[in-house]
Amino acid sequence: MMKKSAASLLLLSLLAACASTPTKTAQKPAPVQNMSQNQSTTNAAPAASTQATALNPFTDPNNPLSHMSVYFGTNKSNIQSKYMPILAAHAKYIASHPSAHVRLEGNCDERGSTEYNLALGERRAVAVKQVLEADGAPASQLQTISYGKEKPKALGHNEAAWAQNRRTDLDYLSK
Amino acid sequence: MNGVRSKEFGRRVLVMAATLFFAVTARADLTIDINGGSVTQIPIAVSSFDNEAMSPQPVSRIIRDDLRRIGLFRLVDSTGVASSMSEASMPFDAWRARGADAWAVGSITPEFGGQYGVSFRLMDVAKQSQIVGYQFSAPASQLREVAHRIADMIDVSMTGDGPAFNSRIAFVNYAAHRYTLQVADSDGFDAHTVLTSKEPIMSPSWSPHGGRLAYVTFLHGKAVIYIQSLVTGKRYRLGRFKGLSSAPVFSPDGHHLCIVLTSGEASRLYLINDDGSDLRPLTNTDSIDTEPDFSPDGTMIAFTSDRSGSPQIYTMPSSGGQPQRVSFQGRYYVSPRYSPDGKKIVCIRKQQGQLRVTQLNLKTGREQVMTQASLDESPSYAPNGKMILFANADSGPGRLVVLSSNGLARTVLKVKAGDIRDPAWGPILPNK
Structure with missing residues (x-):
């Protein structure tokens, strides 16, 4: 119990840090840009500065819930600590919205074999699922799938493209 | 399941008549050094087949491309050398001059019922004798397969390896x-x-x-x-x-x-x-x-x-x-x-x-x-x-x-x- 609440406190402070200084992180530029672009495709994000109305947390770039992708190192499936606040926010949302169902979609870059990447993609999806569950999201609201290297987001044949393709997407089937 | 398995057979039925002599020759005069080891390529000429211009498929070209792709042969230029299926008039001197160890020659003949007769002979240039020969009868749709089978027969008889192209x-x-x-x-x-x-x-x-x-x-x-x-x-x-x-x-x-x-x-x-x-x-x-x-x-x-x-x-x-x-x-x-x-x-x-x-x-x-x-x-x-x-x-x-x-x-x-x-x-x- 002690341990868990300490962890939650830590996550909360990280979350606060993340929400207040969204652009001041040490993340590589490409994935960060991409994470916010991910939402703009489904919703014309309102120019926020002067609007007084409540923003949709999934499209407000200042809200961690707007980040729908977790990116990985080459051939890696461990989750970097910078994604923990984002996943904690999603876990909290999922736990407090019993109707929410999320499909975790693991992907890989084009290098390496189809089959190894299929397995690696599943591992990346499961890694995210484990963090969400540890943060309180019920397993019954989560599912995983691997697309291996079959569904690249970026089509280039270079590290910038590959970095965007090594990821797990959180796909809300329902919110 | 058994039904599926028992139906496992080739897609094409190939009628062929044939015969012949078979010998394994493994001679070569071109040695190439690669990755620290030596690799040999057998010099071979493949003439255009008689009547090939009338054929729906470029049979001799398919054979040459196959033999090139496997890396075991050096294709000797066959342009300008008259081809002949009959041994009496075979231009062995010309092939010897061009450095070919073996020479493939053949013909394609339209037959009754839309079939094509394809014959080929693979000759040993030094011995002036046949290494392998065959005759096929096949519809136009199977002429590429015939060419691959001829390439396999050439490869198999020259190298002793198994077939690959068909x-x-x-x-x-x-x-x-x-x-x-x-x-x-x-x-x-x-x-x-x-x-x-x-x-x-x-x-x-x-x-x-x-x-x-x-x-x-x-x-x-x-x-x-x-x-x-x-x-x-x-x-x-x-x-x-x-x-x-x-x-x-x-x-x-x-x-x-x-x-x-x-x-x-x-x-x-x-x-x-x-x-x-x-x-x-x-x-x-x-x-x-x-x-x-x-x-x-x-x-x-x-x-x-x-x-x-x-x-x-x-x-x-x-x-x-x-x-x-x-x-x-x-x-x-x-x-x-x-x-x-x-x-x-x-x-x-x-x-x-x-x-x-x-x-x-x-x-x-x-x-x-x-x-x-x-x-x-x-x-x-x-x-x-x-x-x-x-x-x-x-x-x-x-x-x-x-x-x-x-x-x-x-x-x-x-x-x-x-x-x-x-x-x-x-x-x-x-x-x-």
Whole structure:
């Protein structure tokens, strides 16, 4: 119990840090840009500065819930600590919205074999699922799938493209 | 199931009449130094066949292209030398002057009923005698197959190797947001579609006699295995599993498969009957074990595993037992496929960040990186082991490449434009 609440406190402070200084992180530029672009495709994000109305947390770039992708190192499936606040926010949302169902979609870059990447993609999806569950999201609201290297987001044949393709997407089937 | 299996036969019926003499000659005068070893190429001339201009298919060109692709022959220029099927007027002096050890000559004759008669003779230039000869009768639609069979007869009689050219390849072509599973002749011609889907198709694998393909589709929203008859087109899903099922490969007897089931973090090897019954686990660690391949005698299975921390190639008895690691020099190896003699494994090795076709000699442990490429994938041997088919994406979309196993010849196959992946070389087509 002690341990868990300490962890939650830590996550909360990280979350606060993340929400207040969204652009001041040490993340590589490409994935960060991409994470916010991910939402703009489904919703014309309102120019926020002067609007007084409540923003949709999934499209407000200042809200961690707007980040729908977790990116990985080459051939890696461990989750970097910078994604923990984002996943904690999603876990909290999922736990407090019993109707929410999320499909975790693991992907890989084009290098390496189809089959190894299929397995690696599943591992990346499961890694995210484990963090969400540890943060309180019920397993019954989560599912995983691997697309291996079959569904690249970026089509280039270079590290910038590959970095965007090594990821797990959180796909809300329902919110 | 039995119905499907019993229908496993070749697609084409080839009528042929024939006879002849057969001798193995292995002489060569061209020696090339490659990778520190010496490799010989047999100088051979293949004349245009009589009446070839009237033929629906350029038979002699198909034969020459086959012989070039395998890297074991040096094609001697045959322009300007009159060809003749009759020994009395054969221009042996001209071939000797051009340095040819052997010479192939032939003719194509339209026959009654739309058939074509194709005869050929392979001559020993020094002895001025026939090495092998044959006569075929085939419809226009089978003339390419006749040419590949002639190329096989030439190759077999000159080298003592088994045949390779009269076989087919399978691959996945991704174009216009659609995945198409295709089967083509070994030279990439006559491609036809087995399956089209908006969802990914992966990992086609041949049954031992070439009558069926096993492959992976996402038709049910996740990776599942299907087996499809190329004769009837009928397909069925192999088993029902909670997680992903993938990487199917047939046993040499065709009655069962080795597959991979992925659940949670672990991907493990299983054996299963080809009707989906009798699932048996082969590996049980929490690592990724995938891409199994049976040794030609069926006693061993090679596979990719990252149980040591990075993907490496392992072999283990197909009856179960302790896996042995067989790749050591690099940190990343995937996609093992046995050579037809079981002595080598071809795979992809990451070298200086580049993914390259590599041969592992199982006896000596020697590794031979075969290309200077960046993005090779999915290698497999020709039925005689003398060529390696793989996909390469160095210049953008994946292309099919055939590399001779001696490294001397590299050919990009011409297939319909698209992003080609997951090629697999099938068995020799049965004679009918």
